[in-house]
Amino acid sequence: MPVLCIDFGGTEVKLGILDGPRILATTERPNSGSDADLDHVRQALDELTESAGRSDIAGVGIALPGVVDRANGSLIAAHDKYGYAQGRDLREWAAQSFGVPAVVENDARAALVGETTYGVAAGTHDAVLITLGTGIGTAALIDGQVLRGVHDHAAILGGHVTVALDGPSCNCGNVGCAEAVASTWALQRDVASDPVLAASPLGERAARGAIGLRDLLETRDAPAVGALFDRYLRAWGAAIVTLCHAYDPDIVIVSGGVMRSADVILPPLADYVHAHLWSSSHRPAFVTPSAPEYSVLLGLSALAVNPGDHAATHRKDAQ
Structure with a gap:
């Protein structure tokens, strides 16, 4: 049966x-x-x-870029994003809007599903998945x-592992997070603060x-940009190494429009990643989706129809 899927992204919905x-319409x-x-x-x-x-x-599947309380169908926290959704029962909104049940999930978990x-x-x-x-x-x-954890935070904060002890502050409150070093919002800061980058093709x-x-x-063929691109690759790699050490996956899924x-x-x-993993760690295969822009929608399709098939051991769910 068809379901409605809503992916609240960083810049668009x-x-x-x-x-x-099967994607019938988008x-x-x-x-x-x-x-x-x-x-x-x-x-x-x-x-x-x-x-x-x-x-x-x-049914309806809703994904948000932040910590989601699945038991209450609401957003717990997403720094600088979707403040109006925090604490709001989006399942109730979906029921009133479309007359069918809904499931609410973190967007990276939905993409993984x-x-x-x-x-x-x-x-x-x-x-493991990294977007x-x-x-x-x-x-x-x-x-x-x-993996969701007792407080719904498990595994989704891998972008906030510290990869640079003396790195830039992150809007999460930490310092030197992978996201603060190597994301779109970090890129805009890097170019604005570096005269050499500002004069490069990227700055143009x-x-x-x-x-x-x-x-x-x-x-990246411009020297200054090439050095920045290499730094971003190393930051992403360091974050993935941590994910692999923590969760021991067979496969690493790397997604995102880039x-x-x-x-x-x-x-x-x-x-x-393979060069920096613990010596006896499994060297996982690396794959990327053929259509990364639809990963979240595909996951919501699966979750909205059979949410129990993807439920982790969770104290809230057991109560």
């Missing part, structure tokens, strides 16, 4: 109607950062459902169970508007 792994809306987003989403999904000719919607259920790592029971973009999202699957792009990791990749250039990023990233 991605919407879809999915039936299992659209996007800008993320305004206000509760008007919910009205825009409801209207967009009504239009999408009508245009697709589907009235047999079975999507890729291990329908995607590039389908059938894998032990995997590179506006921030750095992570998630882990152990023995076929999504920044002067014309917002830049992202793809801009870093595409201008991974459309996986041929440039994945080999050196895998080499870095």
Whole structure:
């Protein structure tokens, strides 16, 4: 049965109607950062459902870039993002808007479920995922169970592991987080604060508007940009090493829009991780989704129909 899938991203909201792994229709809306987003989403999904000719919607899946309280269907915390959703019962909103039950999940966990259920790592029971973009999202699957933890924080804060003790402050309150060193928002800070980078081809792009990791990749032949790109690769690699030491996966899934250039990023990233893992640690395979922009929607499709299939051992769920 088709489900409505809502991926609240860092810069836009991605919407879809999915039936299992089949994507029936998709659209996007800008993320305004206000509760008007919910009205825009409801209207967009009504239009999408009508245009697709589907009235047999079975459920709703909602993903957010932050710590999600699945038991209460709300966002606990997402620094500088979606303040209007914190503490709000989004399952109730979905029920009132669409008349069907809903599941709410962290976006990286949803992406992990999507890729291990329908995607590039389908059938894998032990995997970690890292998403590179506006921030750095992570998630882990152990023995076929999504790791969530008693307080819903487990495995999703891998982007906030310290990779530089004297590094920049992060908006999470930590110092030298992988995300504070090597993300889209860190990139914009780096270019603005470095005159050499500001004068580089990357800086020229920044002067014309917002830049992202793809801009870093595409201008890496400039010496200063190449050095920055190498630093970003090492920061991502250090974060993945920590994920591997913590969760011992068979597979590392690297996602995010920049991974459309996986041929440039994945080999050196895998080499870095394999070289820095504990001597007897398993050297995991590295894979990237064929369509990373849809990983979260695929996971929401699976979670909305069979949420119990992906439930980890969780004290709240057992109460």
